[in-house]
Amino acid sequence: MKHNLFEKFLNDPIFSLKVGERTFMPTWIPTLVFILVLIQLFRLGFWQLDRAQEKRDIIANLEFKSKQEAIDLTQALDSNNPDQTVVVMLGTPLNDWFFIIDNKKQDNRLGYEVMGLFKPENYDKALLVSRGWLARKDFYQKVPEVPEFTESLLQGSLYYPKGANPVVAANAQWEQFDNKLLIGGFDMQTLEEKALQIGYHIAPFVVRQKAETNSPFVRDWPVVASPPAKHTAYAVQWFAMALALIIIFIVVNLKRSNLNSKKEETSDE
DSSP states (O other): OHHHHHHHHHHSBSOOEEETTEEEOOBHHHHHHHHHHHHHHHHHHHHHHHHHHHHHHHHHHHHHHHTSOOEEHHHHHTSSOOTTOEEEEEEEEEEEEEEEEEEEEETTEEEEEEEEEEEETTOSSEEEEEEEEEEOOSTTOOSOOOOOOOOSEEEEEEEOOOSOOHHHHHTOOOEEETTEEEESSOOHHHHHHHHHHTTOOEEEEEEEEOOOTTOSSBOOOOSOSSOHHHHHHHHHHHHHHHHHHHHHHHHHTEEEOHHHHHHHHHHHO
């Protein structure tokens, strides 16, 4: 009896709806699977739309901050949201160590991001300063030639990395070349730990130096990793998959009615 009820649940349609010469007759289990997958596709689509709006808000905020006058570091850190604030400070550049981030690209060219240390006045920690990008000269070059860090008046924007990079942290392999420490990718926690090993307690943010016309460094900082249009495109893909799923579900569950089948059999005879 239970077996018959289960078969009935599997095979009997939830309802039937006449559509031209066919009848739409979905059954229970495929319908439940269809609903669950459809909900997930729509959820992913709307999540990507939310991400696109979040990126637009970030870009608008950064554009607003970039037009503001540079302020003192301590004043910026006292604000509610110091990220991307343009700051200016006096201090001492430290040339005893440089952190080199390998495999960084600019305009499809491979190179390095060079980071130095800076000790500002009236602040108890050293700062990690991204001095900019240098191109790789050739395949055999391991580390770039780094110009001396001489700026005692430093201007740039604060950058707070969004979360840790577990891949870099788990596979962090430092190579030392004189006073240069090379690593394959950026992870703030890994850099903080290495700085502590060499005697510096650094702040949990990076100062991205202001672009200068005659500087050997390229300082073209990305606003966001993925632009809003990319997230919108992903959302369109998820919604297109949802539409395709709906069409497939409808087509698969459209059955010929028994009456039409009998008429066809009679005409064949």
